[in-house]
Amino acid sequence: MQPRFVGRLSLADAVTVSNGALGFLAISVATTNPEMAARLVLLAAVADGLDGVLARHVGSSSAGPYLDSLADVASFAVAPAMLVVSMVRQTWAFDSLRVGIALLGGALFVGMAIVRLGLYTAYDTDDDVTEGVPTTLASVILAAGVLAGFTEPLVLVALTFVLAGLMVSTITYPDLLARDALIMGVVHSLAVLVPNLQGRAFPYALLTLALAYLVLSPHFYWRTTDRAPMGTTEGKRS
Template identity: 35%
Template sequence: MNIIRIIKVPDIATIINALLGVSAIFMAILGNVTLALIMILMSCIADGLDGYLALHLESSQIGKYLDSLADAISFGVAPAIIIFTIYGPEYRLLIVSVLLFYITCGILRLARFDTKQSKIPDFEGVPITASAVMLSSYLLMSPQYVHPYILIFLLVLLSLLMITTYPYPKLRGTRLLLPISVIFGLVIISAAISHDYAPMFAALLFLLMALYLESPIMQIPRKYYRD
């Protein structure tokens, strides 16, 4: 099987997702945490794009597996390495243990998703992409609001929610996608050009993701996410 010939347009977006995740790791190692977090958010956009293209264009045989590999890199390993570069020297064993737990739960979440034979209306557990968005937006907030123990709590919470069976809606409705997309763009642009407004936009994105995190408890109608 010629791997190049079977690649379709959605797969290109998936590969971009993975490359952005790897680039985020490189930036974190070089000490540019802000740029690394921006690349995580850009990976999320690429992930959403490959999902959209897969719905409207021809998908390849390897698309589903390629997507999970890219997500594991960009939303599992990359955020963990970024966080380790910030807090690893001080918290060592604690932060390493929590980050390994996060990666493990993320991989399990992706593996479970790949085993689903039929399309389901909701996700089982929080998507790993949403977890990465929440972590990235939190780290981009003003320093006075970012505390290592809050971050550790958030990591444990997201890890557990990823492996639960709580139903989380697939974000397809313009009513929610539009404001999230706008805030995504504002966070990326402001963080890349000027840090003055980035924390504010990051806080807005974090609050939106917090609402999504609570959706199974709040019983928000699925129509809101899809219309």
């Protein structure tokens, strides 16, 4: 007897499922190998972008948007929160108050990411803009920061709280144009494959690009309506 999904899911959906599986792997290794966990989160983000490309060019199933949000909960909500908590425990293991604050920040991050993903699936999937910081962007900032060597617990915890709030803000973020998404994807992939090359140049570059998009794109990102966007907010399927 064949599994229920045979004949119902597309190639894009298979990539989406792999995104969620990578999130689980990141969670599993976060306590023992935070750098590997960060790389897995970034790899999941690559898969998240790829499934959107495949959905637009090859097609997707009606289950695709729901699978996408479910996978993102593992990869871009729980995994980055666990990564931050693990980094905090390495330094503040015997300070129950500080660890407790980190756990609170992680729980808030997960909760706001779930809310943001639900609102996105309900209201934003057909638009080329979205309200609130994309969960993918928030997780990339945290993971790239760890790979770039910014592992000060206080900074990570503060950033977790800030990003949790920004994910449910009403700030409007545009999708990247295909040209810019390609550049971002190349840097992203190199940060995963060779994070230590040239003094961690690619994690630094990815973090810089992600922060620039976070701060500048709501007001200064240029786009025109006659050029197709490359959905980068939660693997947009349009």
